[in-house]
Amino acid sequence: MFSSFMINTWIAATIIAAVAGVVSFFVVIRGSAFAAHALPLGTFPGAAAASVLGINPLIGLLVFSGLGVIGISQLGRGGRHEIATALSFVMLLGLGALFLSMTTEYFQTVYSLLFGEVLGVSNSELVPVIMISVVSVALTAMLFRQLLLSSVSPELGEARGIPARRMELLFLSILALATAVALPVVGALLVFSLMVGPASAARSLTNRPSHAMLLSAGLSVMTVWISIALSFASDWPIGFFVGGLSATAYGAGRSVTWARGAR
Amino acid sequence: MTSLVSVVFEPGFFTSEPVRVAAMIGGGAAIVSGVLGVFTVIRGQSFAGHALADVSSAGGAAAFLFGINPLLGFLIMGVTAACGMELVRVHRARERDLVTGVVTGAGLGLAALFLYWDVTSTSTTGAAVTVMFGSMFAIPASTIPLALVVGFGALLAIALLFRPLLLSTVAPELAAVRGVPVRLVSLSYLIVLALAVALAAITVGAILATALLIGPAAIALRVTKRPGTAILLAAVIGVAATLGGILIAYDSYVWMSGHGWPVSFCIVTFIFLAYIVAGAPGRRQVRAAGRIDPRRVQRTW
Numbered sequence: 001m002f003s004s005f006m007i008n009t010w011i012a013a014t015i016i017a018a019v020a021g022v023v024s025f026f027v028v029i030r031g032s033a034f035a036a037h038a039l040p041l042g043t044f045p046g047a048a049a050a051s052v053l054g055i056n057p058l059i060g061l062l063v064f065s066g067l068g069v070i071g072i073s074q075l076g077r078g079g080r081h082e083i084a085t086a087l088s089f090v091m092l093l094g095l096g097a098l099f100l101s102m103t104t105e106y107f108q109t110v111y112s113l114l115f116g117e118v119l120g121v122s123n124s125e126l127v128p129v130i131m132i133s134v135v136s137v138a139l140t141a142m143l144f145r146q147l148l149l150s151s152v153s154p155e156l157g158e159a160r161g162i163p164a165r166r167m168e169l170l171f172l173s174i175l176a177l178a179t180a181v182a183l184p185v186v187g188a189l190l191v192f193s194l195m196v197g198p199a200s201a202a203r204s205l206t207n208r209p210s211h212a213m214l215l216s217a218g219l220s221v222m223t224v225w226i227s228i229a230l231s232f233a234s235d236w237p238i239g240f241f242v243g244g245l246s247a248t249a250y251g252a253g254r255s256v257t258w259a260r261g262a263r
Numbered sequence: 264m265t266s267l268v269s270v271v272f273e274p275g276f277f278t279s280e281p282v283r284v285a286a287m288i289g290g291g292a293a294i295v296s297g298v299l300g301v302f303t304v305i306r307g308q309s310f311a312g313h314a315l316a317d318v319s320s321a322g323g324a325a326a327f328l329f330g331i332n333p334l335l336g337f338l339i340m341g342v343t344a345a346c347g348m349e350l351v352r353v354h355r356a357r358e359r360d361l362v363t364g365v366v367t368g369a370g371l372g373l374a375a376l377f378l379y380w381d382v383t384s385t386s387t388t389g390a391a392v393t394v395m396f397g398s399m400f401a402i403p404a405s406t407i408p409l410a411l412v413v414g415f416g417a418l419l420a421i422a423l424l425f426r427p428l429l430l431s432t433v434a435p436e437l438a439a440v441r442g443v444p445v446r447l448v449s450l451s452y453l454i455v456l457a458l459a460v461a462l463a464a465i466t467v468g469a470i471l472a473t474a475l476l477i478g479p480a481a482i483a484l485r486v487t488k489r490p491g492t493a494i495l496l497a498a499v500i501g502v503a504a505t506l507g508g509i510l511i512a513y514d515s516y517v518w519m520s521g522h523g524w525p526v527s528f529c530i531v532t533f534i535f536l537a538y539i540v541a542g543a544p545g546r547r548q549v550r551a552a553g554r555i556d557p558r559r560v561q562r563t564w
Contacts, residue, residue: 033364034310041470075542082309083481087538090474094531097396097471101525111382111391115375189317189375189470193368200361237379243372250365 006232008121009185012129013224016182017194019133021220022140023178024199025213026171030151034082035072035172036195038089040179042068044113044188045096052102058128061183065176068092073169115239116187129181136177143170148209186224190239194220197246201253219249276513285399285466285509285526287407291414292462293475293501298421299459300480300501301494302452306432311348311453313473314363316460318344318370320469323394324377328384333394334406337464338413341457344370349450374469397468399509399526410462417458420451428452429490466505467527474527475501478534485541504533 027036043065050060071088072081100110121129140147150157150167158164175195182191198219202212227241276282303312322340326333344366351362374394381390392398421428431438431445439445463472483496508530516523 028361031360033360034313037310037313037364037367080304080307080481082307083304083477086309086313086473086477087481087535090471090478090531091535093396093471094474094525094528094535097468097525098528100392100396101528102522110395111378114391114395115378187375189371190368192364193372196361196364197368200365237375239375240372240379243368243370243375247365247369247372250361 008123008126010228012121012126013185013228014221015130015133016178016185017221017224018217019136019178020182020191020194021198021217022137022213023174024195024220025202025209025216026140026147026151027175027195028199028203028216029148030171032171032175033192033196034085036175037192038072038085039065039068039172039175040183040188040191042071042089042092043176043179043183045092045099046180047113047184048096048099048103052099057184058125058180061180062132062177064092065180069169069172069176072172073165112187113183114187114189115237116185116190116242117238132177132181136174139170139174139177143167147171185238186242187237187239190242193239193243193246194223197250198223201249204253204257223249272510272514276510279513280404281400281402282509282513284402284404284407286506288402288410288462289399289466289505289509289526289530290502291410292459292466293479293505294498295414295417295459296463296472296475297479297483297497297499297501298418298494299456300476300478301483301490301497302428302432303456303476304480304484305490309473309477310360310363312456312460312476314348314367314370315341315344315453315457316464316469316472316476317367317374319457319461319464320394321370321374321377323464323469324374324381324390327381327390327394328377332406332409334409334413334461334465337461337469338458340370341461341464342454345453345457346450349446349453393468394464395468395470396525397464397466397471397527399466399512402465406465410465413458413462417455417462420455420458424448424451424455433490467530471527471531474531474534475505478531478538479504482534482538482541485538500534500537504530504537507533 024036027033043061046060046062046064047057048060049064050057053060068088071092072085075084075088146157146162147167147170149160150162150164151171154164157167178195179191182194186194199212199216201219202216206212206215223242223245226245227238230236230241231238300312303309319337319341322336322338323333324336325340326336329336347366348363378391378394389398393401427438427443427448428451430441431443431448435445438448460472460476463475467475479497479501480493482500483493486496487493508526511529512524512526515529
């Protein structure tokens with residue numbers, strides 16, 4: 001499990017989980033669970049497109065997550081937000097079905113992209129993961145106060161000169177970056193578990209934003225570590241463990257709140 | 264004239280058995296999804312609808328494992344999820360989305376495990392693609408009776424529920440005052456939604472079922488604000504997109520010399536383009552879409 005080819009995997013997974021934990025704090029505060037679910041699904045065709053074109057998968061993922069952000073924010077202007085979200089991701093997924101039907105290793109590709117795979121990560125792959133992760137955490141840190149105000153009270157934010165629409169776009173972009181790097185490891189369907197479970201557990205445990213964010217990152221890293229270990233030992237898909245552990249974390253967080261309330 | 268027809272409908276389209284089965288089940292799924300979709304869009308439950316489809320995919324995956332009809336698998340898991348969602352009902356919208364999300368994640372994790380077992384124990388390698396993206400031309404004809412029962416059952420239930428459901432969708436407080444059992448109506452609606460989603464899932468796949476559910480309804484509500492008209496329109500748009508998608512997918516096998524486009528891709532593209540076109544006329548009309556005047560419903564009530 002800790003042999004030399006797995007060392008980079010552990011490093012990459014830890015970074016990805018920490019970033020997901022930080023970003024997901026805002027997913028929970030803003031109540032953007034649907035966007036956090038839709039973006040990874042809309043992003044995953046990028047990997048399929050990249051394999052058809054023979055380019056670096058990360059570039060494909062970044063392009064498609066960008067398309068997802070544009071779709072959600074542009075279509076959302078006229079109509080309702082959740083419908084824009086739903087239609088953007090089904091269209092991108094439809095394209096995904098098309099690209100996947102063009103690739104040669106159809107079934108294995110679909111499965112590992114949707115549900116994740118613990119792979120050996122090479123040094124050259126590790127560098128872009130670190131770079132993108134640093135960028136998304138730096139953006140979150142720079143925008144922390146504005147994003148927090150705009151998430152908790154968009155009206156108050158507007159009054160202080162923080163445009164809610166621009167904040168939405170920036171938030172979606174950070175989410176897209178975090179999604180693109182996490183997707184190959186955890187899989188499109190379960191990036192989202194990581195983006196919702198740990199942060200909502202953290203929020204029910206503490207009321208202070210900075211504590212909640214750190215706690216969320218910690219829980220997220222724990223979830224991924226345990227999942228990789230269990231997946232490695234049992235050979236079952238990592239997505240199963242990530243989904244189950246995130247739900248458990250959320251359930252535990254809620255019961256603590258409930259027990260406090262009952263006391 | 265004959266040549267034009269044969270360009271649009273490539274040879275064998277009308278005589279092909281898989282096409283006939285796909286058209287029947289796909290058309291039926293589109294009607295049921297369109298009708299339910301209008302309520303889903305007005306109630307703002309797009310995410311719940313999508314979540315039901317995702318969770319029911321675990322049932323679809325398990326069906327391959329136990330060798331039962333996939334539709335049955337989707338149904339069992341979907342109805343269970345619907346009951347669970349109503350049971351842990353949370354009132355605040357944000358919290359509701361989070362719970363939906365966490366449950367969806369756990370359901371998808373289960374689907375991952377079942378699909379993994381599908382591959383290792385029964386060596387059905389295509390299960391992940393079939394469950395998630397659907398393979399319409401591979402639906403066995405033996406599914407038709409069950410699909411018909413589910414489809415008609417769902418439509419009948421909606422016909423019975425129509426007025427209380429519409430009132431509690433548009434004006435929940437008013438409905439409660441009038442003595443409508445809001446929770447019971449809401450539970451019944453979710454169960455019927457699970458039926459619709461299961462039908463959509465075997466045609467376009469679990470993660471694309473949302474396209475059939477939300478797409479036609481959103482388009483219809485951009486065009487008209489009357490609930491009855493919107494329901495009819497959504498069903499028509501859904502059927503048109505599905506049949507159009509089947510036709511293009513079938514033809515593409517000939518055009519692309521044996522390497523056709525997936526049916527799901529063709530259907531989703533039709534729906535997406537129609538949504539864009541329906542939004543083009545004017546912004547004001549678009550803003551009002553999906554909002555229905557409670558007074559109008561009250562009058563019909």
